[in-house]
Amino acid sequence: xxxxxxxxxxxxxxxxxxxxxxxxxxxxxxxxxxxxxxxxxxxxxxxxxxxxxxxxxxxxxxxxxxxxxxxxxxxxxxxxxxxxxxxxxxxxxxxxxxxxxxxxxxxxxxxxxxxxxxxxxxxxxxxxxxxxxxxxxxxxxxxxxxxxxxxxxxxxxxxxxxxxxxxxxxxxxxxxxxxxxxxxxxxxxxxxxxxxxxxxxxxxxxxxxxxxxxxxxxxxxxxxxxxxxxxxxxxxxxxxxxxxxxxxxxxxxxxxxxxxxxxxxxxxxxxxxxxxxxxxxxxxxxxxxxxxxxxxxxxxxxxxxxxxxxxxxxxxxxxxxxxxxxxxxxxxxxxxxxxxxxxxxxxxxxxxxxxxxxxxxxxxxxxxxxxxxxxxxxxxxxxxxxxxxxxxxxxxxxx
Numbered sequence: 535x536x537x538x539x540x541x542x543x544x545x546x547x548x549x550x551x552x553x554x555x556x557x558x559x560x561x562x563x564x565x566x567x568x569x570x571x572x573x574x575x576x577x578x579x580x581x582x583x584x585x586x587x588x589x590x591x592x593x594x595x596x597x598x599x600x601x602x603x604x605x606x607x608x609x610x611x612x613x614x615x616x617x618x619x620x621x622x623x624x625x626x627x628x629x630x631x632x633x634x635x636x637x638x639x640x641x642x643x644x645x646x647x648x649x650x651x652x653x654x655x656x657x658x659x660x661x662x663x664x665x666x667x668x669x670x671x672x673x674x675x676x677x678x679x680x681x682x683x684x685x686x687x688x689x690x691x692x693x694x695x696x697x698x699x700x701x702x703x704x705x706x707x708x709x710x711x712x713x714x715x716x717x718x719x720x721x722x723x724x725x726x727x728x729x730x731x732x733x734x735x736x737x738x739x740x741x742x743x744x745x746x747x748x749x750x751x752x753x754x755x756x757x758x759x760x761x762x763x764x765x766x767x768x769x770x771x772x773x774x775x776x777x778x779x780x781x782x783x784x785x786x787x788x789x790x791x792x793x794x795x796x797x798x799x800x801x802x803x804x805x806x807x808x809x810x811x812x813x814x815x816x817x818x819x820x821x822x823x824x825x826x827x828x829x830x831x832x833x834x835x836x837x838x839x840x841x842x843x844x845x846x847x848x849x850x851x852x853x854x855x856x857x858x859x860x861x862x863x864x865x866x867x868x869x870x871x872x873x874x875x876x877x878x879x880x881x882x883x884x885x886x887x888x889x890x891x892x893x894x895x896x897x898x899x900x901x902x903x904x905x906x907x908x909x910x911x912x913x914x915x916x917x918x919x920x921x922x923x924x925x926x927x928x929x930x931x932x933x
Contacts, residue, residue: 548626550927554863555629556609557924560856562633563605564913564921566640567849570597571910575903587646588701592708596701598844599715600658600694601640606852607690607722608632608665611683613863615669619676624668635661655698662691682725690718713774717767720843723818723851724760724790728752730855731811732797738808739801750796759789766822775829783826790819806870807861810854810878817846817885824889835892845909846885853881853916860920865928873919877912884909 551557574594577584586593616623639661642654666687673680697711732749739748766782773779799812821843828836857874861867870878888905891898 548629551925552627552629553625554623555612555632556859556863558629558633559605559609559612559636560860561917561921561924562637563602563609563852564856564917566605567598567602567913568910568917570594570602571906575906579899579903585645585647586643587651588643592697592701592712593643595712596697597640597643599712599719600662600697601643603719603848603852604662604665604690604694605636606856607687607719608636608661610855610859611665611669613859615672618680619672619678621672621676632661632664635664651698651702655695655702658698659691659695662687662694666691683722686718686722686725690715693718709774710771713771716840716843717764717771719848720767720818720822721760721764723815723847724763726855727811727815727818727851728756728760728793731799731815734808734811734858735797735799735802738805739798744801747798747801749798755796756793759786759793762786762789763822766826770825770829777830780826780829783822783829785826787819787822787826790822794819806875806878807858807868810870811851811858813878813882814847814850814854817842817850821847838889838892841885841888845888845905846882849909849912850878850881850885853877853912856916857920860924864923866923873915877915877919880908880915881912884912 573582573584574590576582577590577594584590584593588596612624612629615621635657639654639657642649642657643651646654666684669687670684672678673684693711693715695711696705696714699705700708700711729752732751735749736751739745762782763786766779766786769776769779769782794812794815797812799809802808802812821839824834824839824842825836828834828839857870857877858868861869884905884907887894887901887908891901891905894901
């Protein structure tokens with residue numbers, strides 16, 4: 535709680551938009567995703583030159599990974615950690631400072647042709663380290679079991695620093711930080727998805743009085759799959775063209791498919807808010823299989839595999855979680871309206887078109903532009919529908 539809240543007798547008097555960082559960070563992240571994809575497609579088509587010191591492709595990759603995703607990870611943790619630990623939600627000026635730091639990093643990096651690149655790097659890594667300090671304080675103070683998240687956050691901050699170092703020519707491998715950060719986000723999806731997807735599916739099926747064929751809850755098999763996935767991604771991050779990494783990725787993808795099949799997703803198809811979690815997670819095994827195949831068969835375009843994991847798994851999973859979390863934490867019904875279903879359709883269509891663009895009998899640049907438009911429209915629609923939802927009180931239920 536903020537000092538002002540404590541002085542008011544324990545009642546939080548912060549403005550609603552400062553009661554939980556997810557309220558601003560989900561909206562800011564969605565807006566930034568639209569900005570990044572728009573600027574990147576324009577730069578790719580030669581319409582304008584970006585004012586960043588980074589190579590345009592490197593900026594695009596960095597901002598989707600360490601810009602957009604860092605905001606969503608921070609927003610998710612700001613909502614999840616109080617539930618995990620039972621400790622108060624951070625509110626007030628601390629939320630404003632965190633969001634301000636994230637925004638300052640985005641602008642400093644975008645305009646790094648004029649702003650010293652080291653300033654953007656310090657703000658960017660500082661945001662992630664501040665998030666790590668907050669998460670560590672809350673988790674250790676409560677004795678919560680989610681300590682592995684802290685290791686992932688520390689490594690993610692390290693990957694961000696490496697990516698900045700590469701952009702400044704300080705390390706030999708220019709994509710090491712990107713691959714490391716990419717791998718860590720996929721591991722987070724495997725960890726968190728493996729907890730929430732079978733749990734939410736089980737809860738919904740029980741509410742429907744369907745007690746047979748429930749999802750298999752996390753067990754040793756899931757631990758083995760996560761370990762295999764982490765090993766494969768670590769091998770790829772270290773040696774992205776090695777046959778060993780390719781083989782391990784194919785194995786991890788196959789195991790992830792088996793894992794997903796154990797969660798009884800088809801039985802929840804009448805609940806878009808639950809079913810979309812299964813559809814979105816499916817991009818993870820598909821992307822791992824495609825990445826492994828691209829390594830072992832160089833004729834296959836690696837960009838298709840990377841976009842299956844990025845535009846597919848990462849974007850679709852975050853939107854699925856953001857819509858559900860916003861509804862749940864703002865007192866709205868856990869139901870997907872037509873606009874929410876449209877968000878899901880747009881992001882998956884955009885991802886599918888981007889993955890298949892090299893194989894379609896159409897103009898490649900036109901297909902990429904259309905894919906980016908569909909994908910960006912999903913985030914714009916999220917901003918329009920869920921931005922106000924997060925910043926306004928829940929409607930009163932009439933009795």
